[in-house]
Amino acid sequence: MNTRKTYSLRLPRIASFRFDWSDASAGFAHIAETAKRALWSRRRVPVAALLLIAACSSKPTPVATLGEHLQVGSFLFTALDAEWLADLPGEVGPRLPKHRFLTIRLSAVNQGTRELHVPILRLEGADGATHPEVEDGAGVEDWWGLIRPVAPGASESRRILFDVEPGEYKLHLNDGGDPEREQSGVVTIPYRIRNEQPLPLPEPRVE
Numbered sequence: 357m358n359t360r361k362t363y364s365l366r367l368p369r370i371a372s373f374r375f376d377w378s379d380a381s382a383g384f385a386h387i388a389e390t391a392k393r394a395l396w397s398r399r400r401v402p403v404a405a406l407l408l409i410a411a412c413s414s415k416p417t418p419v420a421t422l423g424e425h426l427q428v429g430s431f432l433f434t435a436l437d438a439e440w441l442a443d444l445p446g447e448v449g450p451r452l453p454k455h456r457f458l459t460i461r462l463s464a465v466n467q468g469t470r471e472l473h474v475p476i477l478r479l480e481g482a483d484g485a486t487h488p489e490v491e492d493g494a495g496v497e498d499w500w501g502l503i504r505p506v507a508p509g510a511s512e513s514r515r516i517l518f519d520v521e522p523g524e525y526k527l528h529l530n531d532g533g534d535p536e537r538e539q540s541g542v543v544t545i546p547y548r549i550r551n552e553q554p555l556p557l558p559e560p561r562v563e
Contacts, residue, residue, distance in 0.1 A: 418541045429531025429539040430468030431506075436461040436513065438545050440522060444495030451495050453519045459496055460527060460545065463513040466506040474504035475532040479518055479525040479545070486528075490517040523547055 420426040426433045441457040443450035458479075466472050479487045493499030493515075500514030524547050530540040 420541065420543050422543070422545070424543075426529065426541045426543060428529050428541040429533060430466060430472060431474070431529075431531050432465040432467055433529050433541065433543070434463040435527060435543040435545070436463055438548075440547070446495060455519055455521045457490075458518040458520055458525075458545075459515045460518070461498075461513060461515050462500070463511065464504075464506055465511045466508055469508050471508065472506050473532050474500070474506060474512070475530060476502065477516060477530075478528050479520060480528060481520070481523060481525055487518055487520050487525075490519050493517050 418426060418428070420433075420435070422435050422438060424434070426435075438458060438460045441453075441459065443452050444457060445451065462474075462477075464474050476489050478489070481487070491502060493501065496515055496517050498515050500512075500516055504512070504514075506512050525545045527543040527545055528540060529543065530538050533539065
């Protein structure tokens with residue numbers, strides 16, 4: 357006959373104590389601060405990762421010089437030449453610029469399957485300031501105008517006009533697409549007269 361053994365467990369006596377709520381408040385505050393720091397630390401990690409991914413995935417803006425082809429979306433652009441002018445022919449007399457006229461002959465080939473429009477373009481100076489095209493092309497031979505459709509497979513070559521201080525500039529080109537999907541490129545425009553060597557930049561004005 358099996359006999360079942362029994363065991364007795366004697367628990368230790370729990371000592372009584374007094375709870376200090378002031379210490380507890382300080383402890384809870386420390387725990388809350390630690391949790392907040394951990395939360396922000398976890399938030400920064402994915403944000404930093406997203407910024408890193410975006411930087412790695414972004415493509416550098418293509419750059420070309422006068423006479424070079426530049427692929428921007430479905431457009432194949434070529435800035436053929438640039439000419440600085442002190443004035444333009446006017447109806448009554450010479451048309452004078454605020455600074456100096458700069459005309460650029462630009463070629464655009466539509467390599468897409470639908471009609472595209474060459475947008476209004478801008479120049480960027482060495483100081484980072486941007487300058488839009490002059491909207492009045494009176495006196496410019498073969499001026500492109502402001503509405504510039506290019507049929508699929510077609511090529512257009514016209515002049516655009518700026519009024520800027522003499523200097524070196526960047527011509528910003530884009531395909532005229534949606535802002536979120538727009539593609540762009542840059543053509544460097546030296547300060548020179550046609551068929552001559554680059555000119556020295558003018559001395560800055562002293563006010």
